[in-house]
Amino acid sequence: MRVRKLLAGSLAGVLLAAVTACGGGESGGSDGTTLVVKTFGQFGYDELYKQYESSHPGIKIKEENIAKLGDYSPKLQQWLAAGSGAGDVVAIEEGVLVQFMGQPDKFVNLLDHGAGELKGNFLDWKWQQALTRDGSKLVGLGTDVGAQGMCYRTDLFEKAGLPTDRDEVGKLWPTWDAYLATGQKFVAANKDAGFFDSAGNIYTNILMQQGDHTYYDTDNKLVIDSNPGVKTAWDQATQMIAAGLSADIAAYSPQWNAGFKNGKFATIPCPSWMLATIEKQAGPENAGKWDVAKVPGTGAVRGGSFLAVPTQSKHQAEAAELAKFLTSPEGQTAAFTSKNNFPSSPQAIDDTAVQSATNKYFNDAPVGKIFGDSVKALKPVYLGPNNLAIGDRVTAALTAVEQDKLSADAAWAKALEDAKRAG
Amino acid sequence: MTERRASPLVYISLLAAVALSVFPLYWLFVIATRSNDVIGDWPPPLTPGGNLGDNLGRLFGTEEAYFLKGMVNSAISAVVVTVAVVFFSSLAGFAFAKLRFRGRNALLLVILATMMIPVQMGIIPLYMIMVKLGWQNQLQAVVVPFLVSAFGVFLMRQYAERAVPDELVEAAVVDGSSTFRTFWSVVLPALRPGAAVLGLLTFMGTWNEFLWPLAVLEADNPTVQVSLSQLSTAYYTDYTLMFAGALVAILPLLFVFIAFGRQIIGGIMEGAVKA
Amino acid sequence: MVAPLRTSAPGNQDPVPVRAQHRLRLWDRWDRRVSPYLFIAPFFVLYAIFGLYPLGFTAWVSLHEWGIAGQAGFVGADNYVRLFGDPDFWNAVVNTVGMFIMSTVPQLLIALILASLLNQKLRGVTLFRLGVLAPIVTSVAAVGIMFSQIFDRDAGLANGLLGLVGVSPIDWRADRLPSWFAISTMVDWRWTGYNALIYLAAMQAVPAVLYEAAVVDGASKVRQFFSITVPMIRPTLIFTVIVSTIGGLQLFTEPLIFGSGDYAILGGSLRQFQTVSMYMFENAFRNFDYGYGSAVALMIFLMIVVVAAVNYLISRRMR
8 A cells, every 4th residue: 555655656756856957957147148158177267267257247158077088088079979068068079079070060160260360369279280181171279288297206307306497307208218218217216116107108198209291191091000100109118118217007087197196107198288187186285296398209299179169059140259258369378377278379378477476385396497398399280080999999009019929020910901991 | 484504604705795896996095195106106005194184175166067057067967867867767667567458569669679778879869959959068968868768667567567557556446546646546556666776876877977978068067977088187196186086976875875875775675576 | 536526426337328438439439549659649759759769860871971061962871881991990899899808798797696695595785786786877977077087007906916016007098908807897896786686686596396396306505506496587587688788889979988088989099999889880870971971870770679689589589
């Protein structure tokens, strides 16, 4: 009996809930427009939103953030494929952007919203990356570029008898070979930590310094086995594995996050956008233990993002205005001072607020200068359609070498074969 | 029931099994009451500390995680889904087991064949339906698609076949009772133990569902599991915060479990034999 | 509610008017003919929209070149041809089946042993039953958080315990067998007690006379177990095998959380613990290839249909 009463009561409840749910429907406010901005990681826009809202009465901004790029990209695809959910402004990472360049129809052509006159506000190659081949459509506006540095733990360096001052540390490794030699000294003196987190990070970094393309040439032909740069980066990474420098901790895993805190690795190549991640994961108790030096080799860009307006937005004009504001030189400068996302705008790079910026958490490192130097040496790199999938496979093969499961040669052969299948 | 007397060895083995089952849960509790600096210690901490209040405070104070909202959302969806699944499954299960109608076997075969379509598989089309209905990031998106369950119908059909004697149904019909009244006043009470199992499994399944809520809900309107995963990707080094979250997330089920433990066991056991 | 109507007027012997009787019979016939469909209608309507339609749509997508931009042409069986020649797909099948065996066999065996231990005169029997059942309250996400810590290479509980007996730390994620073991442990920890209770119920339904006769014949307990208990609970055994198989073929969240990191969906450096469900997700959501991902999804579905069919056939024969 009790079951039936329970059921009857709850059924009535369910019906009621269903009715109210259907009746509830759209509860969006009628006064003013709310723009939804989708981001991943840390974009550092909070202050900018407030500014924009106060100078544009009637506009409200809501940021919806997903912590990991790896979680964000599938959702972005899902929103775009389904034609809804993407909000009004979306952040797109450069490796993912290539996928979307083939379907510019998913995005508002920003040239139609007066973005054309802003061309001078961006590094030329950053501008070109989001422009269709025929130059008729602009999919996104650049936010930051992945200017390179090398982050390191001063306390671990000291224990290993290495210099700790960032200029001297930078001089330790003019090249990756010198970096390897330093690493050998480090691991000889310190058994508890690796010299770097995992070889995949090092490999990607070296790869991005090897010229203007990686796995694809600019005609989107797969050239992984004929591009000598890929093999160079691979060989250097595997040599470092053989020298025992790797802590073998997968990037973006819990162990990796914890490693920043526990000092499980002494260095990590850090694009500018990674500083905020390191600070968050290492926590306030490690303030001052991490520092930034120049990266080995000559500058390279790795990562960096764009803002785009999906055509599914119901407020395209307003959204385009917001995207223009956030990517303006002033906006980029603000994002840099907030989260160290390095500007892609020449005016912002030359801004004294950027040039003279220091980062308190990283021992007051002059991040503006360190990353600025690296950006000046930047060469744009063409990524090609399936670069993400291929990159996954190559780094997975590197991990297999780290785990002692494949020889470097066998892993290379496997990486090539997997890449061809994915490409 | 056999009358064998248990030897000490039996008790020792059973105690070991219980210890293995319960220890991870206890350990979850221990970490949730500790502070972060004990993490990675060896030997690991085995007794509770005094930081539970502090950890809970941070858990509910971490705005980006929307933990409280996640709990409420999960509670609503789990209750609604459970009631609906139990009701619709009993209704259809009874029809398949005891009523004669054209196409019965063919329809039953459809259920059997598609009984457990993996959620992963239909995500994109299902998402497109949600878009058509305007339900993205709304609670009904994790409720309405799950109001019925093929597995539930199958289970209740198996159960009804044995637990509801044909004479009972016939007697009610002879009395002039309508089919629905027969179902409501005669069949449903007889299905009680099976319904309890189905209800329990459904409640747990809905409470613990992960992939679909992750796909259709956004961070600001999560279910508790989505909120938990937000915590673990964004704040992983804060172990005690996460363990506190995991602890709170299993509390409702633990409560149901302790309060109705005997009935649940009775239900599982009765249901299992009949099914 | 029914009873008072009948007993309200005991003295009233008036027959029901003929016309009303006729109407009643009509209503009765209508009720009998239509009610079954009304009873199953809510289920089928909702199921058609949210269960069958996505399934059909997936099948449709799998016959197309379908990327992020949407449909890009009908390609017939191309995706399936590619699938059959794809070593990564077969690797995922092997992993899925392997982990299924590695988790299900010990799980059901231990459950069987637990059940026979519980099937005796015991003090505090309810406490024991509650104890072994407790893990089912834990969610996959919570299990992932706990066991990621337990099977951590550097600071995990498992390696710490192994260290006590002199075994050097195991890199649980690096090799096939250790990773399978860790993932199987997560699955088994949650479900062994549940299955044990199901077996216990079946065992208690075995008529006691069978055991009494066996004792008279001088059969040992072990002998009794294999010659009486196991055959008598065979339908239940098969039921649990089928249910575990269906769950096992969809294994997704545990290995994904276990893998962790940016490339977790690959299931390890050499895909040593990537399941078919993960491979589907990788193709559809990481590689922007819905067409191919849908083909993989349909293969999972096919595997499950085969199992369900076997289930149906066996349970029919057992009757």
